[in-house]
Amino acid sequence: MIRNSYFMTQCTICGSHFENREGSRTSFLRHQCSRYCYEIANGVKPANGKIDVPCLICGSEMSIDGITNWKYAWMCSKACQNKTGRMFGRKSRIKYTILKGFKILGESSAKDISVWIEQTTPYRCSAGQVAALCNLYARKGFVAKNKTGGTTSYKLTSKLPFEDYV
Ligand SMILES: [Zn+2]
Numbered sequence: 001m002i003r004n005s006y007f008m009t010q011c012t013i014c015g016s017h018f019e020n021r022e023g024s025r026t027s028f029l030r031h032q033c034s035r036y037c038y039e040i041a042n043g044v045k046p047a048n049g050k051i052d053v054p055c056l057i058c059g060s061e062m063s064i065d066g067i068t069n070w071k072y073a074w075m076c077s078k079a080c081q082n083k084t085g086r087m088f089g090r091k092s093r094i095k096y097t098i099l100k101g102f103k104i105l106g107e108s109s110a111k112d113i114s115v116w117i118e119q120t121t122p123y124r125c126s127a128g129q130v131a132a133l134c135n136l137y138a139r140k141g142f143v144a145k146n147k148t149g150g151t152t153s154y155k156l157t158s159k160l161p162f163e164d165y166v
């Protein structure tokens with residue numbers, strides 16, 4: 001794998017080119033330049049150039065546009081951003097990143113999420129760590145496990161804000 005390789009990807013919604021490399025704020029989306037375009041790609045209809053989407057952490061509705069920096073927002077406030085660092089206890093930010101991975105990628109294997117984290121964030125997380133968190137949330141009813149062939153995949157079944165997972 002070539003790390004830190006620089007390449008531009010074209011957004012499937014607005015057509016703009018965006019950086020798809022480790023450390024860029026859009027790197028974790030594969031086909032869209034921002035959350036704004038990601039949500040539209042997933043069926044949210046804009047009104048007056050804005051969409052209403054929930055904060056991943058507290059669930060409160062926020063209105064984001066496709067122009068300002070709000071287009072990248074997954075959280076409503078600094079307070080919610082800060083929560084990601086402690087709300088899940090030990091290694092909180094990695095756990096948050098795992099959940100966000102499932103949110104964005106949909107049903108995935110632990111390996112898929114581990115690779116995605118490695119490629120798009122500063123964090124490192126083994127497939128075993130992803131599976132352990134999934135098993136914990138499967139017991140709580142927030143995650144469904146699907147065993148096909150030799151691979152187990154997982155998906156979020158809960159629409160609750162992440163705050164309610166803990
Ligand atoms: Zn876009």
Ligand SMILES: [Zn+2]
Nearest residue numbers: 055058076080
């Ligand atoms: Zn929030």
